Amino acid sequence: MAALSDQLLVVAILGYLLAMICHAVEYAFGTRSVIGRAAARPERERVLVGAGVGAAGGSGSVDEPAPVAGTKLPGTDAPVRSAGARSPRAVLAGRAAVALTVLAAVLHLAVLTTRGIAAERMPWGNMYEYLLSVTFVGVVGWLVLLYRRATLRHLGLFVTLAMVLLLAVAGLVLYVPIVPLVPALDSYWFVVHVATIATSSGILLLGAVPAVMYLIRHGYDQGKRSFPYSLGARVPAADTLERLTFRLHAFAFPLFTFAVMAGAVWAEAAWGRYWGWDPKEIWAFISWVVYAGYLHARATPSVKRPVATWIAVLGFLTMQMNLYGVNIFFEGLHSYGGLD
Amino acid sequence: MSTEERETVTGSGGAPAGVAEAESPAAGGPTGGGQPPRVRRTPLPLALLRNSWRQLTSMRTALILLFLLALAAIPGSVLPQRNINIENVNRYAAEHPDLFPILDRVGGFDVYASPWFSAIYVLLFTSLVGCIVPRLRDHARALRAAPPPAPKRLDRLPRHAVLTDSDGDLARIAAVLRKRRWRVVVRGDTVSAEKGYLKETGNLLFHFSLIGVLLGIGLGSWYGWHGNRLLVAGPDNAFCNTLQQYAESKLGHRVDGSDLPPFCLELTDFTASFLPTGQPSSFRATTLVEQGDRAPYRASFSVNDPLRLDGASVYLLGHGYAPILRYTDRNGESLESDEAFLTIDGNLTSEGVAAFPDVNLDPVTGARNPDLQVAFEGLYFPTAPDAPPFVSSTYPAERSPAVMLFAYRGNLGLDAGIPGSVYRLDQRQVSSGKLKQIGEGKLLRPGEKWTLDDGTSVEFVGTRQYVTISVRYDPGERIVLISSVLLLLGLMSSLFGRRRRVWFRLSPAPADATTTGRSSLVEVGGLPRTEYAGFADEFDRLVAATRPDGVPGDDVPRPGGARPDGATEEGTD
Ligand code: HEM
Numbered sequence: 001m002a003a004l005s006d007q008l009l010v011v012a013i014l015g016y017l018l019a020m021i022c023h024a025v026e027y028a029f030g031t032r033s034v035i036g037r038a039a040a041r042p043e044r045e046r047v048l049v050g051a052g053v054g055a056a057g058g059s060g061s062v063d064e065p066a067p068v069a070g071t072k073l074p075g076t077d078a079p080v081r082s083a084g085a086r087s088p089r090a091v092l093a094g095r096a097a098v099a100l101t102v103l104a105a106v107l108h109l110a111v112l113t114t115r116g117i118a119a120e121r122m123p124w125g126n127m128y129e130y131l132l133s134v135t136f137v138g139v140v141g142w143l144v145l146l147y148r149r150a151t152l153r154h155l156g157l158f159v160t161l162a163m164v165l166l167l168a169v170a171g172l173v174l175y176v177p178i179v180p181l182v183p184a185l186d187s188y189w190f191v192v193h194v195a196t197i198a199t200s201s202g203i204l205l206l207g208a209v210p211a212v213m214y215l216i217r218h219g220y221d222q223g224k225r226s227f228p229y230s231l232g233a234r235v236p237a238a239d240t241l242e243r244l245t246f247r248l249h250a251f252a253f254p255l256f257t258f259a260v261m262a263g264a265v266w267a268e269a270a271w272g273r274y275w276g277w278d279p280k281e282i283w284a285f286i287s288w289v290v291y292a293g294y295l296h297a298r299a300t301p302s303v304k305r306p307v308a309t310w311i312a313v314l315g316f317l318t319m320q321m322n323l324y325g326v327n328i329f330f331e332g333l334h335s336y337g338g339l340d
Numbered sequence: 341m342s343t344e345e346r347e348t349v350t351g352s353g354g355a356p357a358g359v360a361e362a363e364s365p366a367a368g369g370p371t372g373g374g375q376p377p378r379v380r381r382t383p384l385p386l387a388l389l390r391n392s393w394r395q396l397t398s399m400r401t402a403l404i405l406l407f408l409l410a411l412a413a414i415p416g417s418v419l420p421q422r423n424i425n426i427e428n429v430n431r432y433a434a435e436h437p438d439l440f441p442i443l444d445r446v447g448g449f450d451v452y453a454s455p456w457f458s459a460i461y462v463l464l465f466t467s468l469v470g471c472i473v474p475r476l477r478d479h480a481r482a483l484r485a486a487p488p489p490a491p492k493r494l495d496r497l498p499r500h501a502v503l504t505d506s507d508g509d510l511a512r513i514a515a516v517l518r519k520r521r522w523r524v525v526v527r528g529d530t531v532s533a534e535k536g537y538l539k540e541t542g543n544l545l546f547h548f549s550l551i552g553v554l555l556g557i558g559l560g561s562w563y564g565w566h567g568n569r570l571l572v573a574g575p576d577n578a579f580c581n582t583l584q585q586y587a588e589s590k591l592g593h594r595v596d597g598s599d600l601p602p603f604c605l606e607l608t609d610f611t612a613s614f615l616p617t618g619q620p621s622s623f624r625a626t627t628l629v630e631q632g633d634r635a636p637y638r639a640s641f642s643v644n645d646p647l648r649l650d651g652a653s654v655y656l657l658g659h660g661y662a663p664i665l666r667y668t669d670r671n672g673e674s675l676e677s678d679e680a681f682l683t684i685d686g687n688l689t690s691e692g693v694a695a696f697p698d699v700n701l702d703p704v705t706g707a708r709n710p711d712l713q714v715a716f717e718g719l720y721f722p723t724a725p726d727a728p729p730f731v732s733s734t735y736p737a738e739r740s741p742a743v744m745l746f747a748y749r750g751n752l753g754l755d756a757g758i759p760g761s762v763y764r765l766d767q768r769q770v771s772s773g774k775l776k777q778i779g780e781g782k783l784l785r786p787g788e789k790w791t792l793d794d795g796t797s798v799e800f801v802g803t804r805q806y807v808t809i810s811v812r813y814d815p816g817e818r819i820v821l822i823s824s825v826l827l828l829l830g831l832m833s834s835l836f837g838r839r840r841r842v843w844f845r846l847s848p849a850p851a852d853a854t855t856t857g858r859s860s861l862v863e864v865g866g867l868p869r870t871e872y873a874g875f876a877d878e879f880d881r882l883v884a885a886t887r888p889d890g891v892p893g894d895d896v897p898r899p900g901g902a903r904p905d906g907a908t909e910e911g912t913d
Binding site: 183187190246253254257258261264265266268269270271272275277278279283286289290292293295296297299300302303311318326 | 623643644655814817824836
């Protein structure tokens with residue numbers, strides 16, 4: 001079972017890699033006019049325009065514009081002008097990419113399941129397993145998003161790239177053979193803690209994708225054309241990305257807060273203190289404060305959206321520090337050692 | 341708060357959502373450009389004070405302070421911290437003799453108690469109080485106030501609809517809204533309604549809970565205490581809860597030794613089970629507890645399952661073995677030592693010292709002979725290897741226990757009063773020749789005896805288990821927990837709550853309206869005060885529900901554009 005799990009990981013990585021290539025193909029063949037515009041304009045703007053038009057002369061209903069063949073996004077009238085400009089090869093590649101991602105995600109789940117069966121416990125006992133779980137949550141979140149908003153498909157290139165990189169790191173750097181949990185980790189609260197931390201980390205991980213894309217798109221909209229910004233031509237509208245970023249973070253932040261609290265309850269039982277400034281705890285604190293800063297900044301009228309979004313990206317970096325950095329650079333109670 | 345209002349105002353004015361407006365210029369801005377600064381009547385110091393207060397309580401300052409807080413927390417993960425691991429700090433001091441004093445002066449090894457870290461959070465929480473107390477007042481007022489009157493032009497609002505076949509019964513519309521838990525007021529020919537106060541309530545709850553968490557932490561650090569020690573099994577090693585009994589302890593600022601609750605603890609049994617690989621799978625310590633008037637009782641605890649006593653909890657941190665060594669001296673006197681040996685690896689190889697300073701006394705005067713003190717330094721293996729070299733244990737449980745002992749005779753240097761490791765002999769005594777090794781090392785199994793060159797002997801009797809425990813009390817814990825739960829509830833209401841307003845206005849039906857006789861024209865406007873993608877749907881459903889028959893039909897409402905010309909045909913689909 002353990003060996004099967006390891007082999008499945010390789011296949012899963014391959015699946016994500018193929019999905020990435022398909023996304024790249026779609027990206028290469030896709031025409032700018034479609035992809036660049038196939039995105040919702042901000043709700044209020046749209047409605048106001050509609051209302052204005054209505055007041056002036058009386059047009060049709062504006063809140064649910066007619067669906068346009070070839071574009072799946074309700075609530076936009078932009079694609080009407082550019083419909084039909086898309087190459088069928090690109091569409092095919094895009095569909096294949098999504099199918100491959102689904103397949104890879106199923107394999108990913110199988111990696112976790114077989115690992116869990118082999119270890120006779122939940123597959124969260126060490127960093128390797130933990131990262132597999134976090135990325136799985138991330139990819140499921142991505143697929144859910146995709147299901148609800150097909151126009152986001154172009155972000156898939158970045159999602160699959162991230163998956164390939166993270167899983168490769170997991171397999172190459174963090175891999176450890178199966179061992180059962182040490183007694184310190186054998187706790188109900190630990191399960192709650194790790195499950196919620198993994199879920200919220202996965203969503204925060206995913207949230208960084210639209211955040212970065214937003215920053216790129218924003219720069220592009222401002223006329224920047226040098227390398228990272230040149231990608232802006234092919235991603236959804238800045239506003240859509242920005243709101244998506246916020247939604248994902250607003251959803252994940254309370255969950256992350258809860259996860260940290262569950263960890264504190266567990267730490268109290270295991271070590272006698274609910275908070276002890278252990279390196280993992282320190283970085284969780286830092287991430288929490290930075291993400292709180294992001295939500296705060298977004299609610300502060302004088303802070304511009306790109307600035308707020310940079311804070312979200314910073315939050316993402318602090319999470320990465322906690323995922324890898326702390327395990328590699330520092331020693332602490334969270335080094336999954338437990339009693340010795 | 342002015343900032344929020346401001347954003348709302350811009351929003352309803354028709355600008356795209358989320359346009360960042362400068363914060364109210366009053367918030368700390370310099371005095372107006374064109375005017376000479378002396379126009380103001382307020383005395384300068386007061387104005388300055390007021391300005392700084394405004395500046396401090398602005399959300400932008402809060403943001404900067406949050407950022408600083410995150411930044412200030414980083415050194416604590418890079419440098420070892422005194423309150424976490426003092427040994428690492430000492431090691432760091434030894435390894436970086438130049439850097440250490442400088443870093444130490446700026447609090448690098450006590451980051452979370454350092455003046456700069458404290459300054460940041462004190463400022464942050466001051467800002468917080470200054471920010472939310474006025475907000476609380478405003479919110480309390482808003483909760484009591486009626487929803488505001490309708491704006492003049494409902495068709496300029498983000499959502500707008502016209503009901504052409506309404507019966508014009510505003511009281512009924514108000515009832516429908518109330519039933520849906522809107523706060524409603526009818527003024528003349530308009531109905532104003534608002535919903536989603538929970539958002540702001542949640543926001544305030546969240547921010548106040550942050551204060552609660554801080555107070556809980558503060559209470560814990562003032563009135564809490566903890567002590568760590570090692571406890572060897574057996575009645576002779578029982579300890580009572582006094583400060584002197586702890587190897588390491590820390591009392592809160594408002595606690596002194598006499599405040600510790602009285603209880604005594606004896607380790608009667610400790611069991612550890614291990615997997616074939618040597619990885620531990622479970623631990624359990626059983627103790628005899630004496631507290632208050634109760635008869636002594638047995639209680640057991642484990643990792644993740646502390647022993648809860650009155651006024652303190654006992655946590656299991658680690659465990660190991662204490663070999664029992666019996667030394668028989670030149671006078672035939674036997675003394676026993678059961679010093680704990682420090683475990684040095686996962687298979688519980690342990691190292692330690694059994695010192696016998698009070699042996700070989702002068703038979704007549706009973707005086708210590710400083711040259712005939714005896715000590716054994718050695719390693720203990722719960723499972724000794726079958727053949728030499730005897731350097732490490734091969735399994736953590738006691739399958740074939742043995743000690744590898746090195747005997748020393750001479751002056752142990754204990755009188756010098758220099759604190760040394762209890763797991764190592766004083767190497768200065770050895771190198772100066774005051775303490776001499778006797779013979780080679782010897783491996784002893786339980787019951788085996790080793791006779792030294794002077795006829796004295798040492799016997800390895802067996803072992804006792806020991807545990808390392810932390811005894812702790814933190815009165816702030818409960819406050820922190822409750823505050824955290826409230827914090828989470830507040831956070832969720834705040835993030836997922838949506839404040840929104842709707843207005844219904846009855847207006848005379850236009851002359852050419854193709855309406856049935858009884859109906860009149862009702863204009864409806866909706867304003868989401870926060871970002872809320874589903875508002876359009878909710879608005880439509882609400883409008884439908886306020887129709888006379890109360891069922892959403894498929895022809896009404898006609899959301900979106902107003903129809904001044906009275907066009908009634910269906911919108912294109
Ligand atoms: C202890 C530090 C603070 C933390 C961790 C914190 C955290 C947060 C978070 C996470 C949010 C977004 C979620 C929500 O809407 O409730 C928020 C919103 C908010 N905070 Fe704070 N905050 C802190 C201090 C402050 C201070 C000092 C102020 C005032 C200057 C303030 C004013 C606000 C306001 C006005 C909002 C909501 C804006 C809106 O949604 O309309 N906060 N805060």
